[in-house]
Amino acid sequence: MRQTILAVLSLSTLAALLTGCGGDMVLLNSKGPVGQGQGSLMMTAIYLMLLVVIPSIIMALWFGWKYRASNKDADYKPTWAHSTTIEIVVWGVPVIIIGILAWLTWWGSHKYDPYRPLESDKAPLTIQAIAEQFKWVFIYPEQNIGTVNEIRFPVKTPLSFKITSNFTMNSFFIPQLGGQIYAMAGMQTHLHLLADEPGIFRGISANYSGYGFSQMRFMAHGVTDAEFAQWVEAVKAGNGTSINPEAIQKGTLDQAELATLRDGNRSKHQIEVLIAKAKTPEEKQAAEEMKSYPTAPHPVTYYSSVEPKLFESVINQYMSNYHGADHSASSADHTTDVEHATASTEE
Structure with a gap:
């Protein structure tokens, strides 16, 4: 009996610690x-x-x-x-x-259907999210700016996220604001959130996607309307570091710049294995020229402008033969119907 009580107390203490009591x-x-x-x-x-x-x-x-x-007075009814x-x-x-x-x-x-718009007197702010190779790329189509591993938005304003992936399947998740939803290549999913008060909220990928998975995190800043407008103007003017000194300010986010964000071929361990198992000098050389995945999250980066329809083109490159049409070459020239690639219909 004593051992049972000690075991129960030990498990209860461990459970409290694991759940982050306090x-x-x-x-x-x-x-x-x-x-x-x-x-x-x-x-x-x-x-x-x-x-x-x-x-x-x-x-x-x-x-x-x-x-x-030992209880001889207990009822006995065979x-x-x-x-x-x-x-x-x-x-x-x-x-x-x-x-x-x-x-x-x-x-x-x-x-709480993620596709259901939130009721509010304010118009929603649209943010396009792309799950890149172990980082998150965000596009503000109405403001024509882009960011990496950071978003900012005014509090008490509905957020309309349009989400896809340019890599493996991931899951977009800001735990303090709402549930998660998957990001999948060639598809567009939706998520509607809202922050009631200013703050900095952690954003993560809730779906394991490879060796660099632990680096797929970002910060979501809930700010006032005035602070958001000031940040947008600073980024558009190429001076986003005045708001966040630790960020990197760049010019246009286009297809070429997006390609440079794919910074790595394999993990360090995988490259070492490929070199060790190489059967020809050519295979060994190819393995040695590979870049290993970074061991730290990609720095926060701001872009003062974004190539038109960049988000749609990321989706369409995986849908090049959809309905017999090649969208990859013409995504920048005309508007494409992205809703064909959504995982569900928006209410």
Whole structure:
């Protein structure tokens, strides 16, 4: 009995430490209506399930104590076989809870559908996100600027993210603002978020995508309307470092510049293996000329302008034979219907 109590206490202590007791529990510290709603749904589901879990644990301990071998006063009914009351409780309560959870799931799936625009008096700010090789590239089509590994937006303004990938499949996720959604090559997904208060929120990829996966993180800055306008003007003027001295300011983000962001061929370990297993001098030379993936996140970079339809062209290069048309050569010359490549239809 003593060993059991010690084991339970040890596991409870470990669980508290692993869940970050007293730390930054971002999923339960949401700063936007979407994150708050999803967190509320999660906690409601946990509370409902505890209505079964807690009584079950208490009864298991109580039955073990009451019917222990040393208790000679415990009831002994060797012919007992059925109790209608017990059957109603053990089947009825779970059925009711499952019914409530099913309704909450249906309601929450529609209420917090990532494709559903948020209700607001303000017009949404569109941000196009591209999952590049272990970094995030962002385009502001209305402001005609671009960034790498950083976004800024005014608080209390709906954010309309259009997301794709120019690399492997990733998952766009700002935990304190709302749920995640996948970024896939040749497809466009959508996500609507909103920040209720100023702050700096961590953004990550929630889908493992290779050796440089740990570098796929960015910072999302929620600022005032005036601060956002000031930042946009500074970036457009080529002076974004006046807002963020640690950033790098560049000119135009176009196809050529986007290609330079693909900084690496293999991990250092993979290149070493290729060199060791090379069977010809040519194979060895090719392996030695490979660049290894960086071991630190790509620095925050600002672009004062963006090539027109760059986001659409990234999608279309994977859809070159879609419906028999070659979009890759003409994506910059005419407007393409990107919605054919979306993973779902926007409401």
